[in-house]
Amino acid sequence: MFRLSNLIKSVTGGQKERSLNGDIIIWNFTNRCNLACHHCYSYASPNSKDFLTTKFILGSITELKKAGIRFVIFSGGEPLIRKDIFQISSAMRDAGIVTYLSTNGLYIDEQNVDQIIKTFNYIGISIDGIEEVHDEFRGLKGAYKKSLDAIELIQKHGGNAGIRFTITNETKESFYSIFELAENIGVDKIYISHLVYSGRGLDNLKIDISKEERRKFVEFTIKKAFQYIQEGRDIDVVTGNMEMDAILFLKIFGKKYPKLKEEMKKRLKNWAGNSAGVKLGNIDWLGRVKPDPFFPHFIGDMSKTPFSKIWLNKDNEMLNKLREVPRQISGYCEECEVLDICNGGSRSRANAIYDDLWAQDPSCYLYDDEKRGL
Numbered sequence: 001m002f003r004l005s006n007l008i009k010s011v012t013g014g015q016k017e018r019s020l021n022g023d024i025i026i027w028n029f030t031n032r033c034n035l036a037c038h039h040c041y042s043y044a045s046p047n048s049k050d051f052l053t054t055k056f057i058l059g060s061i062t063e064l065k066k067a068g069i070r071f072v073i074f075s076g077g078e079p080l081i082r083k084d085i086f087q088i089s090s091a092m093r094d095a096g097i098v099t100y101l102s103t104n105g106l107y108i109d110e111q112n113v114d115q116i117i118k119t120f121n122y123i124g125i126s127i128d129g130i131e132e133v134h135d136e137f138r139g140l141k142g143a144y145k146k147s148l149d150a151i152e153l154i155q156k157h158g159g160n161a162g163i164r165f166t167i168t169n170e171t172k173e174s175f176y177s178i179f180e181l182a183e184n185i186g187v188d189k190i191y192i193s194h195l196v197y198s199g200r201g202l203d204n205l206k207i208d209i210s211k212e213e214r215r216k217f218v219e220f221t222i223k224k225a226f227q228y229i230q231e232g233r234d235i236d237v238v239t240g241n242m243e244m245d246a247i248l249f250l251k252i253f254g255k256k257y258p259k260l261k262e263e264m265k266k267r268l269k270n271w272a273g274n275s276a277g278v279k280l281g282n283i284d285w286l287g288r289v290k291p292d293p294f295f296p297h298f299i300g301d302m303s304k305t306p307f308s309k310i311w312l313n314k315d316n317e318m319l320n321k322l323r324e325v326p327r328q329i330s331g332y333c334e335e336c337e338v339l340d341i342c343n344g345g346s347r348s349r350a351n352a353i354y355d356d357l358w359a360q361d362p363s364c365y366l367y368d369d370e371k372r373g374l
Helices: 004-012 054-059 061-066 085-094 113-119 131-138 143-156 172-185 211-231 245-256 258-271 307-311 317-322 347-354
Strands: 023-028 069-075 098-103 122-126 161-167 189-194 236-240 280-283 288-290
Touching: 004 211, 004 236, 004 245, 004 258, 054 061, 054 085, 061 069, 061 085, 061 307, 069 085, 085 098, 085 113, 113 143, 122 143, 122 189, 131 143, 131 172, 143 161, 143 172, 161 172, 172 189, 172 211, 189 211, 211 236, 211 245, 245 258, 288 307
Parallel strands: 023 069, 023 280, 069 098, 098 122, 122 161, 161 189, 189 236
Antiparallel strands: 280 288
8 A cells, every 4th residue: 555645645744654563464254245346356245154253253353453554444345234233343353453344335224434533544445437338347227326325424413435436448538537536525535546466356367458558547547646735735645555656656756846855765775665574464354364465375364363462473384484584576667676665566477468466567668777776
C-alpha cells in the first residue's frame, strides 16, 4: 500500500517520518459472498460455508498480538455476512488492534451502520466504475446504487468511508469518473488497486491493462494527489499492488520539490516497497497463512500451529527470502538501481507469468533510464 497523500504532506510540511507500528494482516473471515466479481482472488461464492468458529478466532487474538500484528483488515468473501463480525472486531479493538473493514457495502443498513462505525476504524467500499460497468464487473444489477447508498448512510451517521477501485480492461473507461465521483460525494480516501494474477484474477489474465495504460493512469493518480493537497481537499490518495508507483512518484515529486527530493527518497527506501511476508500477511477463511492474499503458497496453518510461531519462524526459507532488503530477484530487477524502493513488486504476478517467485514483476512499467536510478 503506497500512501501518496501522506508522504506529500509529511515531507513538504517538514513533519517527522511516520513508521508503521506493527504488522498488518488481511483476514478473509469468510468465503461467502453475495457477488461474483470478475477479479476475485479467493473464488468467493454464496454457497460457501464458514470454517473458523467464533471461539477459534477470538482465541487467536493473543497470538496476533504476540506476533506484532497491529492492524487487521476484515475481508472475505463479504465479511458482513458473518453474524459474529462485530463481536470479533470489538474484541480486537479492545486488545489494541486497529480494525479496517473491506466490504461491497450491500449489507450496510440503518440497523447496523452505527455498529459498523463504532467497531471499525475505517471502512472501504468497492466501486469499480460507473453504474453499468460496476454492476457488470460485480455480477449484480443494482449493486452500484446500493454501494453508493451505503457510503451516504455512513456519512450521514458521522462515519467516513473510502472508495476502492481496481483497474482492469473492464473498468478502465470509468477510471477518471471514479475521481469525479469521490470529489462529488466527499469520501475521505481513494484506493486505486492494480490487478494481481490470482484466483479469478489469474483466470481472467486477459482483463489486465497494458503497461502503457497503467503508466498513464498512475501519472494521473499522482497528479490528483498533489491537486487535492493544493486545493485543501481532505481526500487521501492511495495505490496498491504496484510498488513501482513510488519510483514514478519520486521522479515527479523531485521536479516539483528539488530541495526535498533526497528526503523523499530516504523515506521511500525506509518504506521499502512490497511488504508481503514482511509487514503484511494474510489469513484465509480456513486459517491458512500466506505472505499476502494473492500468494501461491502457504507458510502455515493456524489450526495446526499457533499464528505467532508461523509469523515469527526464523527457519522459514520463503519468509527469510521475502524479508531481504532488497530481495534477490532475477530479470531486469538484477540491474535495477531503484530495487531498494519497490523491492521487486508482486511475487504473485511473477510466479503466475514465469512460474518463478523470484522473477521480475511482469507489470513493471518503468522506463530503462528510471531503472538506472533517480
